[in-house]
Amino acid sequence: MLYRGPIAPGPATSGGGNTSLEFNGLLGGANENGTTLVATLGGDVTLGADNITDRVRVELTSLTQAANIGNGDFTIEIWLRPRSSTYNQGPATTTGSGTAGGTSGNVFFDRDYLPSTSGIGFGLSLAGGRVTWWGGGRTVTGTTDIRDDQWHFVQVLRDATNGTITIRVDGTQEASDNQGSTYQGDWRYDPASPGTTGPATYSNPYMVFGAEKHDYDPGSTSSDNPSYHGYIADIRISNNLRSNSVPTSELTIDSNTVWASDIPNSSGTTLNDRSGNSANGVLELSSESFPKFSSLTPY
Numbered sequence: 001m002l003y004r005g006p007i008a009p010g011p012a013t014s015g016g017g018n019t020s021l022e023f024n025g026l027l028g029g030a031n032e033n034g035t036t037l038v039a040t041l042g043g044d045v046t047l048g049a050d051n052i053t054d055r056v057r058v059e060l061t062s063l064t065q066a067a068n069i070g071n072g073d074f075t076i077e078i079w080l081r082p083r084s085s086t087y088n089q090g091p092a093t094t095t096g097s098g099t100a101g102g103t104s105g106n107v108f109f110d111r112d113y114l115p116s117t118s119g120i121g122f123g124l125s126l127a128g129g130r131v132t133w134w135g136g137g138r139t140v141t142g143t144t145d146i147r148d149d150q151w152h153f154v155q156v157l158r159d160a161t162n163g164t165i166t167i168r169v170d171g172t173q174e175a176s177d178n179q180g181s182t183y184q185g186d187w188r189y190d191p192a193s194p195g196t197t198g199p200a201t202y203s204n205p206y207m208v209f210g211a212e213k214h215d216y217d218p219g220s221t222s223s224d225n226p227s228y229h230g231y232i233a234d235i236r237i238s239n240n241l242r243s244n245s246v247p248t249s250e251l252t253i254d255s256n257t258v259w260a261s262d263i264p265n266s267s268g269t270t271l272n273d274r275s276g277n278s279a280n281g282v283l284e285l286s287s288e289s290f291p292k293f294s295s296l297t298p299y
Helices: none
Strands: 020-024 055-059 074-082 106-111 122-127 130-135 138-141 152-159 164-169 172-178 206-209 229-238 257-260 281-284 292-294
Touching: 074 106, 074 122, 130 152, 130 164, 130 172, 138 164, 138 172
Parallel strands: none
Antiparallel strands: 020 229, 020 292, 055 206, 055 281, 074 152, 074 229, 106 122, 106 206, 122 130, 130 138, 152 164, 164 172, 229 257
16 A cells, blocks of 8 residues: 655755755555556556656766766765655665665665666665665665754765765765776766667666656565655766865856756756756656655755
C-alpha cells in the first residue's frame, strides 16, 4: 500500500518568492498507481499514471553538452533540507566496493545509466541520512545524519586527475575516497550509445533531481532506490574543483559553471538554467503536484 506522510515543515526562512523546490517522494515499494516497478537488463518504466514523476529532469542531448559532466573534474553543489527518518528511510551504508549502499539511499541526484556500464552511471543519495555517492563501482558516504529538517550545503567533488571522490557537508570534509583509475576516465552520457540490452530510453538521456531516474524498485525501507523527501535549493554544477566554503547568498555563475538552477525566475513546470547554457529542466508533477515551488530558503 502506498503511504505518504503529512507535510509538516520545521523552522525555516521564507524568501517571499520561489526559492526552493519541495519533493514528496514515494514510499511503500510501489509507484503512485500501485504498480511495483522492477527494471532489469536496462528496463524502464514509461511516463503516465504517475510513474516517473515528483522530480526534475534535465535532458542531455549531446556528448559535448556543458551539463553532460564526466570528462574531467566536476563539483556538484546543492542545498538540501531533508525531512526526518520517518520519510527518508534509506539505510546507512559504508564506504567501499559496490554501489548498492548508495542506490539504497534516498536519491536526490541521478546521472545513472541502464544497462549498467562501468564508470558511466553515478548519483547521490541520503543513506541513513548521510550524504552518499555511488559510481565507478563504489559507494562513498559521509558521517553526519542531516535528516533534521534544516538546511545543509552539500559539495561532492570528482578529481579526475588523481581519482578521488570527496564529500563536504556544511563546510566540513566528511569523506575522501582515492581509488586512482577507478574514478578516472570519461563518464559522460553518450546519446549515440544508449545501450543494446533493453535500453532505458525514456530516462537514460537525463540528469535528474529529487528521485532515482528509472523508478527502479522505488520502495523506501527494504527496496532499492527510494525517492528523496524534502527541499532542494540553489544547485550549481561545475567543471572544476570548487573551494570549501558555505555560501551566504545565491551561488555565483562563472566560466566553470555548466549548469545552475534558477528557481526564483522559474514557474509552471520549467526550472530555468541560469548558467547560460540553456539546459532548462522540466518538473514532472505527481498527482499531488510535486515537486512544488516553495518560498523556503537557506539564505
